[in-house]
Amino acid sequence: MSRPIILGIVGDSAAGKTTLTKGIAQVLGPENVTVICTDDYHRYDRKQRAEIGITALHPDCNHLDIMQQHLSLLRIGQPILKPVYSHKTGTFEPPVYIKPNKFVIVEGLLGYSTRTARDSYDVKVYLAPPEELRATWKVKRDTQKRGYTEEQVLAELEKREPDSEQFIRPQRQWSDIVISFYPPNDDLNQVNGHLNVRLVLRPTIPHPNFTQILGLDQNFMSAIRLGLDRDMGKPVDVLEVDGHATLEQVNKLEHLICSDMPHLRNICDRDSNPELGKVAGTTGETIQSYPLALTQLLITYHMLKATQIH
Numbered sequence: 001m002s003r004p005i006i007l008g009i010v011g012d013s014a015a016g017k018t019t020l021t022k023g024i025a026q027v028l029g030p031e032n033v034t035v036i037c038t039d040d041y042h043r044y045d046r047k048q049r050a051e052i053g054i055t056a057l058h059p060d061c062n063h064l065d066i067m068q069q070h071l072s073l074l075r076i077g078q079p080i081l082k083p084v085y086s087h088k089t090g091t092f093e094p095p096v097y098i099k100p101n102k103f104v105i106v107e108g109l110l111g112y113s114t115r116t117a118r119d120s121y122d123v124k125v126y127l128a129p130p131e132e133l134r135a136t137w138k139v140k141r142d143t144q145k146r147g148y149t150e151e152q153v154l155a156e157l158e159k160r161e162p163d164s165e166q167f168i169r170p171q172r173q174w175s176d177i178v179i180s181f182y183p184p185n186d187d188l189n190q191v192n193g194h195l196n197v198r199l200v201l202r203p204t205i206p207h208p209n210f211t212q213i214l215g216l217d218q219n220f221m222s223a224i225r226l227g228l229d230r231d232m233g234k235p236v237d238v239l240e241v242d243g244h245a246t247l248e249q250v251n252k253l254e255h256l257i258c259s260d261m262p263h264l265r266n267i268c269d270r271d272s273n274p275e276l277g278k279v280a281g282t283t284g285e286t287i288q289s290y291p292l293a294l295t296q297l298l299i300t301y302h303m304l305k306a307t308q309i310h
């Protein structure tokens with residue numbers, strides 16, 4: 001019997017994990033996808049963390065052993081009794097019984113922190129927006145949805161920085177794809193659908209053959225670029241897509257992904273996947289981001305590829 005395909009999405013708080021997860025789940029069909037947020041494995045609630053003086057990013061603040069056990073169970077298709085942490089109240093709620101669907105997306109802060117956990121994934125993604133952009137996103141999200149004031153969020157970010165450096169950012173090295181959405185010309189006012197994306201593609205999984213775009217015209221290459229680089233000392237391919245790329249340009253790239261994967265053909269039809277690349281803007285309006293759509297499509301490609309391998 002086939003086992004679930006597991007995607008890991010790791011990154012610091014407000015790096016965009018949930019936003020990315022939503023689009024991928026939509027493409028794969030929500031009924032086929034189980035989403036697990038590893039915030040549920042926190043050891044202490046909000047009040048206890050403040051009393052102890054520990055941040056949610058510290059491994060000691062999380063039941064990583066239980067998270068790891070659950071990942072191993074999900075990988076072989078077994079159910080888990082998952083704890084539940086509520087960001088609304090900052091407290092724990094009763095655990096829930098979860099039987100994995102065909103695809104499992106595990107998103108959170110410390111998903112790649114142990115070897116056993118890392119071995120559970122078929123595809124590993126790390127989200128790394130510029131720190132300034134992440135801070136903007138965190139302030140907006142935590143003040144609107146988690147009951148914090150702006151001052152509290154900024155103070156928390158400062159307090160967390162040593163743990164971010166020590167425990168979160170090193171996990172980048174274990175990912176197959178590093179994703180960085182970034183504003184053009186470092187303009188932080190562009191924190192919406194016009195963000196560019198930089199995709200670091202490690203040779204740890206087989207990516208679509210993007211080299212075909214190298215021969216395309218100058219106009220195309222000004223909005224979509226492919227090159228070689230090093231990331232954490234290792235050679236990588238880098239694909240960049242600008243927020244101002246046209247639908248026609250993005251379609252060419254999507255075609256490369258979709259033609260390589262028969263199951264993706266209907267997914268590549270925009271009309272049947274209206275959620276692809278959708279993100280809430282600063283005033284709650286819905287924005288269409290082609291760089292986000294393309295990123296979601298590429299990850300979906302890898303998940304479907306993994307189903308063929310296993």
Ligand SMILES: Nc1ncnc2c1ncn2[C@@H]1O[C@H](COP(=O)(O)OP(=O)(O)OP(=O)(O)O)[C@@H](O)[C@H]1O
Pocket residue numbers: 011012013014015016017018019020108109137138140141181191192193195279280289292
């Ligand atoms: N690609 C994107 N384009 C525009 N805005 C984005 C994007 N990704 C995230 N955001 C913004 O950043 C906010 C935080 O993103 P999200 O909730 O996805 O982060 P997260 O990594 O899941 O956070 P946490 O781990 O703290 O739960 C979102 O509410 C959204 O406003």
Ligand SMILES: O=C(CO)[C@H](O)[C@H](O)COP(=O)(O)O
Pocket residue numbers: 013014039046056057086087088090109146
């Ligand atoms: O870094 C985070 C990931 O979402 C949260 O801040 C952490 O999970 C604690 O949650 P809260 O701030 O809602 O108590």
